[in-house]
Amino acid sequence: MKRHQSGWSTTSVLAVIVIVAIATAAVTALLVNVFERKSEAKQPFLRLVEVTEDTTDPAEWGINFPTQYDSYLRTAESTRTRFGGHGGSEALPEQKIERDPWLKRMFLGYAFSIDYRDRRGHAYMLVDQEETARQTKPQTGSCLHCHASIMPLYRKLGDGDAMAGFEKSYQYSYKDLNAELHDMGHGHAVSCVDCHDPDTMALRVTRPGFIYGIQALAEGEAEVPHLPTVQKWREGSRAAPYDPNLDANRTEMRSYVCAQCHVEYYCANKMPLTFPWGDGLTADNVEKFWNDITFDDGQRFFDYKHAESGAEILKAQHPEFELWSQGIHARSGVACADCHMPYQREGASKASDHWVRSPLLNVNRACQTCHRVSEDEILSRVDAIQQRNFDLLQRGGAALMDLLDAVQKAKEEGATDEQLTQALELQRKAQWRLDFIAAENSMGFHAPQEAARVLGEAADYARQGQVAALSWRESGAVPVARQAEEPVSPVADD
Amino acid sequence: MSVGFLAVSVGIFLGIGAYTFLYAEGLSYLSDDPEVCVNCHIMQPQYDSWQKSSHHAVAVCVDCHLPHDFVGKYIAKADNGWHHSKGFTLQNFHEPIMIKEPNARILQDNCLACHEDLAHDLVVGVNGPADEVRCVHCHVTVGHGDTTGLGGPE
Numbered sequence: 001m002k003r004h005q006s007g008w009s010t011t012s013v014l015a016v017i018v019i020v021a022i023a024t025a026a027v028t029a030l031l032v033n034v035f036e037r038k039s040e041a042k043q044p045f046l047r048l049v050e051v052t053e054d055t056t057d058p059a060e061w062g063i064n065f066p067t068q069y070d071s072y073l074r075t076a077e078s079t080r081t082r083f084g085g086h087g088g089s090e091a092l093p094e095q096k097i098e099r100d101p102w103l104k105r106m107f108l109g110y111a112f113s114i115d116y117r118d119r120r121g122h123a124y125m126l127v128d129q130e131e132t133a134r135q136t137k138p139q140t141g142s143c144l145h146c147h148a149s150i151m152p153l154y155r156k157l158g159d160g161d162a163m164a165g166f167e168k169s170y171q172y173s174y175k176d177l178n179a180e181l182h183d184m185g186h187g188h189a190v191s192c193v194d195c196h197d198p199d200t201m202a203l204r205v206t207r208p209g210f211i212y213g214i215q216a217l218a219e220g221e222a223e224v225p226h227l228p229t230v231q232k233w234r235e236g237s238r239a240a241p242y243d244p245n246l247d248a249n250r251t252e253m254r255s256y257v258c259a260q261c262h263v264e265y266y267c268a269n270k271m272p273l274t275f276p277w278g279d280g281l282t283a284d285n286v287e288k289f290w291n292d293i294t295f296d297d298g299q300r301f302f303d304y305k306h307a308e309s310g311a312e313i314l315k316a317q318h319p320e321f322e323l324w325s326q327g328i329h330a331r332s333g334v335a336c337a338d339c340h341m342p343y344q345r346e347g348a349s350k351a352s353d354h355w356v357r358s359p360l361l362n363v364n365r366a367c368q369t370c371h372r373v374s375e376d377e378i379l380s381r382v383d384a385i386q387q388r389n390f391d392l393l394q395r396g397g398a399a400l401m402d403l404l405d406a407v408q409k410a411k412e413e414g415a416t417d418e419q420l421t422q423a424l425e426l427q428r429k430a431q432w433r434l435d436f437i438a439a440e441n442s443m444g445f446h447a448p449q450e451a452a453r454v455l456g457e458a459a460d461y462a463r464q465g466q467v468a469a470l471s472w473r474e475s476g477a478v479p480v481a482r483q484a485e486e487p488v489s490p491v492a493d494d
Numbered sequence: 495m496s497v498g499f500l501a502v503s504v505g506i507f508l509g510i511g512a513y514t515f516l517y518a519e520g521l522s523y524l525s526d527d528p529e530v531c532v533n534c535h536i537m538q539p540q541y542d543s544w545q546k547s548s549h550h551a552v553a554v555c556v557d558c559h560l561p562h563d564f565v566g567k568y569i570a571k572a573d574n575g576w577h578h579s580k581g582f583t584l585q586n587f588h589e590p591i592m593i594k595e596p597n598a599r600i601l602q603d604n605c606l607a608c609h610e611d612l613a614h615d616l617v618v619g620v621n622g623p624a625d626e627v628r629c630v631h632c633h634v635t636v637g638h639g640d641t642t643g644l645g646g647p648e
Contacts, residue, residue, distance in 0.1 A: 008497060017503055024507040031514040033583050041535045345589065348535040369590050372634075 056149035075121030102397035109307030141177035146261035166208035207260035213275025218242035222280025254335035259321035311424035327447030389444025399462035406469035426465030433458035
């Protein structure tokens with residue numbers, strides 16, 4: 001073996017060089033890693049393209065905000081929890097009306113009896129609406145308020161004034177308005193611009209239905225302890241209407257952006273889209289609001305006439321914001337986004353998870369930041385709450401079916417509509433409450449005690465209606481439907 | 495293959511190593527400054543919430559989270575430093591961050607270091623029974639306010 005003057009063999013020198021090279025490479029890799037972490041913390045995003053009020057394509061925004069956009073894209077994935085969603089590989093989610101036949105009978109006379117499926121993610125909101133079999137019946141342009149990135153179209157309809165354009169939109173058919181939207185190049189599902197100011201990225205609300213609705217809520221007298229800036233506005237000069245974009249705090253905005261759509265509303269062709277919040281946010285408040293409204297033709301408000309009984313029915317949409325408002329999370333200052341879009345860490349920076357989904361699929365970020373117990377424990381608590389709600393809901397459904405059976409029987413025996421007035425009014429009340437909780441997308445979790453209260457009333461009204469229908473011959477003798485004497489507190493301490 | 499070349503390689507290694515150490519603010523970890531704990535940003539919520547907590551005026555991070563004796567302190571620093579830098583570099587730690595048993599024992603000791611006169615009838619420190627209730631079981635908000643947290647990456 002050849003030796004250097006210093007006595008090192010070639011092999012030893014080579015071995016040391018290799019070791020030093022590997023060590024140097026490792027230290028350099030560490031240096032670069034430290035550099036990356038430091039850069040992430042310093043610069044959360046890089047504005048590469050300009051986005052404006054008319055940039056409805058989320059892919060454009062995604063160039064500037066890849067982290068948020070990547071998670072937004074995942075709303076196309078199918079997810080399933082025990083009581084919600086769609087985890088199958090089939091093209092469309094399962095039919096709810098086939099799984100729960102009482103839902104189908106409850107909706108007879110309304111397009112939801114044709115097609116009513118489990119939900120899919122935000123990415124599908126427009127295409128699912130275009131493809132639903134409900135479109136075989138004429139639908140109003142109002143639906144696009146929440147199923148598309150609609151603001152440029154509202155501005156066009158209103159010659160630059162979005163609010164004016166919105167006021168007109170209910171008169172158009174869904175098909176015409178949707179075609180116009182696609183022609184303008186804005187045929188996108190909910191997009192970045194709907195909740196973010198393109199210049200500052202600040203959260204903002206855009207939807208006219210919400211802006212009018214929250215103004216009416218502020219001007220009303222209902223207690224809203226979970227919305228402190230509404231209380232503050234009420235105590236102020238009231239010179240200008242409550243403006244969520246100016247008056248609301250950051251926590252409220254993290255719920256308001258969702259409340260632009262995840263709410264109860266009227267959405268048909270007799271009047272503009274209406275959020276019914278003037279009397280407050282509980283099921284009873286909203287029922288009163290609808291009962292006090294008459295259409296232009298003098299008829300009292302209803303969504304459809306029940307095809308079997310003829311009752312004038314109130315259809316509940318999906319009052320997530322309203323039910324959440326009655327619960328302990330709202331009362332404790334927890335916003336929609338805290339659980340449905342929790343912060344996620346990306347290297348050394350943080351961003352809201354834009355894969356909006358059930359917190360049950362994301363327990364460590366959604367729940368465990370506050371609830372310091374194991375994931376299993378959290379899941380089992382939620383499951384208990386939802387199971388109880390589900391059981392009550394099924395009982396309410398059974399009671400409503402018995403009411404409808406009794407009405408059918410009375411009709412066969414020759415009862416007139418007049419003799420059944422009370423039974424049909426009770427059907428309206430029972431069905432409103434049942435649907436309020438059935439259509440709400442949390443299986444009671446957003447406010448468990450309030451949900452149980454509403455379902456308890458639903459079953460009670462359904463049974464009272466059943467008694468009224470069974471005793472139609474003595475219709476004058478049936479006591480008027482009993483209601484609780486005391487107004488119900490707007491926030492349940494559950 | 496000359497020894498000169500070897501010397502240069504080793505020199506480069508030492509140079510890059512020293513620079514990396516400085517760039518990563520390695521020396522700062524020898525101090526007691528709370529800002530050092532947010533060098534790597536993961537602890538930002540914990541740091542922010544500590545500033546709003548009742549103990550902000552009387553205790554910094556190391557007062558509660560490291561032993562007070564010199565040897566114990568530097569052993570704990572080295573142990574935590576290794577875990578934290580490994581976790582942050584490889585991005586493979588549990589989130590939300592939760593305190594582990596050895597650190598929870600240090601924490602309990604440090605509660606008693608200040609509050610022993612008040613608490614000596616109630617607890618006997620970490621040498622007590624394993625299932626003994628710890629101070630922060632009830633006094634959970636004293637260090638970091640109500641709650642803090644930050645979810646992990648996908």
